[in-house]
Amino acid sequence: MKKRILGIMAILLAGIALAGCSSSASAEKKTINVGILQVVQHGSLDASRSGFKSELTKEIKAKHPKWNIKYNYQNAQGDQSNLSTMSQQIIQKKPALILGIGTPAAQGLGKKTKTTPIITTAVTDLKGAGLVKSNKKPDTNVTGTSDMGPVDKQLQLLKSMTKNTKPIGIMYNSSEENSLLQVQTAKKWATKNNIKLKIVAVTSTNDVQSALSTLKNKVSGLYIPTDNLMASSMKIVGKSTQKDNLPVVTGSIEMAKDGGTATYGINYNDLGKQAGKMAAKVILDKQKPQNMPVETSNVLRLYVNKAQAKSIGIDPSSIKQP
Template sequence: QDDNQGSTDGEGTKYTVGICQLVQHEALDAATQGFIDALNEALPGQVEFQNKNASGDSANCSTIVNGFVSDGVDLIMANATGALTAAAAATSDIPILGTSITAYGVALDIDDFNGTVGGNISGTSDLADLEAQANMITEWFPEAKKVGLLFCSAEPNSRYQIGEVAKCLSDKGIETKEFAFTDTNDVASVTQSAADYSDVVYVPTDNTAASNTEAIANVLVPAGVPAICGEEGICKGCGVATLSISYYDLGVTYR
């Protein structure tokens, strides 16, 4: 999916920015729009955007960013982990900005990550306060004894989040169990297993979950199992509460 925005009219140097967004859903869409709006405000009429969506396929991310490299874009904005890893593999010369990345060290497999990637990669993180999210579970549902951790096994940043939340809940004496779907095809069946086990379900900032909130809600709501979610878009679709950031502001942060 292509969506070219921006202009090459006006005064000043002209720039071409390639945007690779892993998948279309509310949070990532907002981050992309915030980024576009901020650059258009900072450099009116000077930026042409090549805005491409990988439709949830990491292989498509590689094709997209390799196209950006061939086109000689001035900057690549990689929206979500799959886009970032593809961009990092494609070029060490063109500047890369990541967004909607929970943990750069996890995403790029950097040992002893100190908060700076270095080289041609920088960006912003959507990591929320995971301890506070865990606290929400016990505050909203003090009688809960079992929490199902629902996420996509193909997303390393999701696994990082559920690992941290599990530690926090364990310290409170709450039992947790992981329920991992591999892609959209088994979201419903895995969610059913989570619903059968859980008093409450926790869903982190997970792109596959964000794209399948209706399927998750279709299981959890009839089962009467509430979900605490990692971000607002997922919460709107299948949850009852979240402690989240503004993804639009995350995109604007580049200004």
């Protein structure tokens, strides 16, 4: 009888052990679904997406090597009508978290869900876009990394490269809230420093060349803030300003690489990585976007497009951090 009881106990213990192993194995093997909605395709936004994915994957794999991260990526390709449909498609897959790249994408997602955590990147003013109630305490299901750059420092950099007293030109997309905010900041800086501005607005890439023509011989340099439309048009800007020997300072490094002369600003890959770290806190540490302050870039860099600078007669080594 005693042997029989011991045998039964051994079987039960073995079963418990197997159940524990099975439970542990199932816990190790897990798929995390992450949605990504991007408003348009260009270098800056693509870099932010790449940075986000690499950092979030790294953070998750460091703690759970056997977890699988599945990214559902949708790109509206600049068509606003696609945002609502794509937002709904992403949410229907019930992701653990969604990344919204660019203000319209983040807004599209925010309208479709008030519960699924949303991390944004490449959005300049989350509060102004109606995504959060406060940058310090969002109090919504949205938070993220703002791409607001040091507009005053960028204008100082441009001023150091100009060779005459003509006004500084600014070109931006008047339909982007992000751009409007940066232009307002530029105006305040210009007033404070007694600098004249000549501002032109565009609403499509078809307007860019004609807008550049209106600035020809009328400005000493050109400033272009972080702006999705203008980021998509930087190659046009680069060719035109090269012919006119016009220095161009942009809001981001990626834009400067595509046709600007220089910038002191953010790198969108870095900004995306920062958003990836925030997403990891939501997924791994169960933090709530509601209580996570909006962040700005941890890293600002001086970038000089040496080929572009030389082509307009500027020695790249003479361009210094403002």
